[in-house]
Amino acid sequence: MRLKGSEIILECLIHEGVTVMFGYPGGAILPTYDAMSKYMDRLHHVLVRHEQGASHMADGYARATGNVGVCIATSGPGATNLITGLATAMMDSSPVVAITGQVAVPTIGTDAFQETDVTGATLPVTKHNYLVTDVEELAYTIKEAFYIARTGRPGPVLIDVPKDVQNAETEFDYDALEPVHLPGYRLLSGASEDQIDQMLDLIHEAERPVILAGHGITMSGANAELQDLAELAQIPVAQTLLGKGSMPQSHPLVVGWMGMHGDAASNNAIQEADLLIALGMRFDDRVTGNLKSYSPHSRKIHIDIDPSELNKNVVVDVPVAGDLKTVLRQVLPRLERRTHAEWLNRIRDWQEDSSERDILNHDTQGKLMAAQVINDLWRYTDGNAITVSDVGQHQMLEAQYYPHQRPSTMLTSGGLGTMGFGFPASIGAKFGKPDEEVWAIVGDGGFQMTLCELATARQENINVNIAIINNSFLGMVRQWQELFYERRYQSTPMFSPDFCKLAEAYGIPSMRVTSRDQIQESVDFARSVDGPVLIEYVVEKEDIVYPMVPSGADLHDMKRRPKPGELA
Numbered sequence: 001m002r003l004k005g006s007e008i009i010l011e012c013l014i015h016e017g018v019t020v021m022f023g024y025p026g027g028a029i030l031p032t033y034d035a036m037s038k039y040m041d042r043l044h045h046v047l048v049r050h051e052q053g054a055s056h057m058a059d060g061y062a063r064a065t066g067n068v069g070v071c072i073a074t075s076g077p078g079a080t081n082l083i084t085g086l087a088t089a090m091m092d093s094s095p096v097v098a099i100t101g102q103v104a105v106p107t108i109g110t111d112a113f114q115e116t117d118v119t120g121a122t123l124p125v126t127k128h129n130y131l132v133t134d135v136e137e138l139a140y141t142i143k144e145a146f147y148i149a150r151t152g153r154p155g156p157v158l159i160d161v162p163k164d165v166q167n168a169e170t171e172f173d174y175d176a177l178e179p180v181h182l183p184g185y186r187l188l189s190g191a192s193e194d195q196i197d198q199m200l201d202l203i204h205e206a207e208r209p210v211i212l213a214g215h216g217i218t219m220s221g222a223n224a225e226l227q228d229l230a231e232l233a234q235i236p237v238a239q240t241l242l243g244k245g246s247m248p249q250s251h252p253l254v255v256g257w258m259g260m261h262g263d264a265a266s267n268n269a270i271q272e273a274d275l276l277i278a279l280g281m282r283f284d285d286r287v288t289g290n291l292k293s294y295s296p297h298s299r300k301i302h303i304d305i306d307p308s309e310l311n312k313n314v315v316v317d318v319p320v321a322g323d324l325k326t327v328l329r330q331v332l333p334r335l336e337r338r339t340h341a342e343w344l345n346r347i348r349d350w351q352e353d354s355s356e357r358d359i360l361n362h363d364t365q366g367k368l369m370a371a372q373v374i375n376d377l378w379r380y381t382d383g384n385a386i387t388v389s390d391v392g393q394h395q396m397l398e399a400q401y402y403p404h405q406r407p408s409t410m411l412t413s414g415g416l417g418t419m420g421f422g423f424p425a426s427i428g429a430k431f432g433k434p435d436e437e438v439w440a441i442v443g444d445g446g447f448q449m450t451l452c453e454l455a456t457a458r459q460e461n462i463n464v465n466i467a468i469i470n471n472s473f474l475g476m477v478r479q480w481q482e483l484f485y486e487r488r489y490q491s492t493p494m495f496s497p498d499f500c501k502l503a504e505a506y507g508i509p510s511m512r513v514t515s516r517d518q519i520q521e522s523v524d525f526a527r528s529v530d531g532p533v534l535i536e537y538v539v540e541k542e543d544i545v546y547p548m549v550p551s552g553a554d555l556h557d558m559k560r561r562p563k564p565g566e567l568a
């Protein structure tokens with residue numbers, strides 16, 4: 001059938017399984033917007049209020065579902081507004097396809113109105129990108145883009161389509177498209193027999209092993225294999241921020257989270273381990289602290305789908321480039337049972353020490369603490385919501401106080417640490433998982449970066465619950481100023497609008513919570529609203545997230561909350 005480029009774009013999206021896309025129109029993408037009216041029964045377009053929101057929504061959709069999220073924007077400023085979201089998706093290996101309009105091919109390079117070198121600008125923040133200058137290549141390019149976004153180590157892919165290419169006509173037959181063939185793009189599967197032998201030897205010999213479970217577990221669908229490995233050989237599991245939920249948090253072998261604000265028990269275990277089994281993680285500096293003193297007594301196995309991650313930050317004994325699920329399935333049949341009772345007891349002692357220091361076990365003299373809010377949200381949502389946190393203290397507290405039992409239910413910007421991600425990503429997540437309860441957990445600072453999407457939430461009547469943890473500060477930066485800059489609070493005290501009045505202006509129901517006994521009511525209220533709802537939790541202004549490994553310090557050198565009765 002003969003179709004225009006604009007129609008081919010939308011046909012291809014449908015063939016790729018896309019049902020919703022997040023975008024904002026403009027001159028160079030107008031032909032594609034014009035064509036949308038024909039496809040509205042199969043493709044829902046969500047009109048955002050800022051293109052950054054579109055890229056975060058596509059990312060939130062992708063993280064919640066594992067499917068590719070799609071965002072769409074016009075040339076120039078529309079495309080450049082996507083960049084923060086693409087970089088966020090890139091750092092966390094999230095499959096996103098972005099489609100941007102470009103000025104017509106003959107005007108490229110003339111500084112035409114709203115022309116930007118979008119492929120140049122997004123090169124470092126995409127897994128791959130394309131400028132399509134011939135309508136004959138459009139359909140295959142889109143097919144290839146989806147393939148690249150979702151295979152191997154997933155990531156964002158951008159397709160820049162000049163306006164005249166959208167208007168040009170050609171024959172379209174999706175089923176007749178060539179299969180994707182990419183010389184040099186090798187999809188990895190299993191490990192060699194030799195590597196399996198080496199891994200098994202190290203695991204069987206180890207007395208103090210620790211599994212480091214990363215985001216790759218869930219992306220590879222290796223959750224059951226992880227649990228089998230841990231249970232069979234009785235190996236404690238420490239998780240990265242994005243690895244949370246890879247195994248149920250309540251599982252007795254899950255020690256907790258690792259790194260800068262991770263559980264002390266995990267960090268201590270890593271430092272004292274004689275074997276690290278790193279699965280689908282990348283030894284980020286927030287996870288390792290000082291590399292020179294990182295886990296000094298351990299031998300190390302590292303399995304990752306991306307060979308460039310191996311021996312990048314931490315040199316390991318057995319590097320394995322492969323798909324985690326496949327590799328673990330090779331290991332499991334030959335794995336011998338182990339007990340490690342002494343090692344697990346030692347870890348339990350560290351956990352008991354942590355619970356004595358826990359703010360939840362302190363008398364907070366009636367003050368409402370952010371940790372209490374988040375822990376109560378967990379309690380009253382039965383620990384079963386999808387939470388999408390923004391970046392800052394509330395994000396770290398979410399990771400500490402909202403234990404997740406299922407994969408892909410704790411979404412946050414880990415690698416880039418993008419403030420403004422949480423709220424729009426929660427909208428994307430809810431589109432992907434309409435039957436799940438979705439909470440955006442955001443700070444007063446980050447929420448103000450993308451709060452224009454309140455209008456999107458209202459227009460779509462999307463049922464997201466927004467929890468603003470309002471401490472009247474850019475809290476995490478204030479924390480660093482308190483600890484490392486002698487309390488010089490430069491540019492961190494924060495004026496905010498009356499969030500409840502703001503919600504009202506958007507026609508969104510809201511509630512302000514100032515004491516702990518209102519939290520249950522706030523959750524009941526949020527659940528009773530069919531559509532967006534905003535709850536502002538006014539919390540203690542100057543609290544510190546403990547434990548904290550200062551930037552670049554040794555992983556065991558944690559600042560800890562004093563036990564009750566101890567002086568700070």
Ligand SMILES: Cc1ncc(C[n+]2csc(CCOP(=O)(O)OP(=O)(O)O)c2C)c(N)n1
Pocket residue numbers: 390391392393394395417418419420442443444445446447469471473474475476477
């Ligand atoms: C886009 C962006 N700008 C700046 C930062 C640096 N930063 C990290 S946390 C933070 C403070 C966040 O404050 P808020 O959103 O109020 O959350 P809180 O820490 O108080 O929970 C800042 C400014 C960032 N991560 N992202």
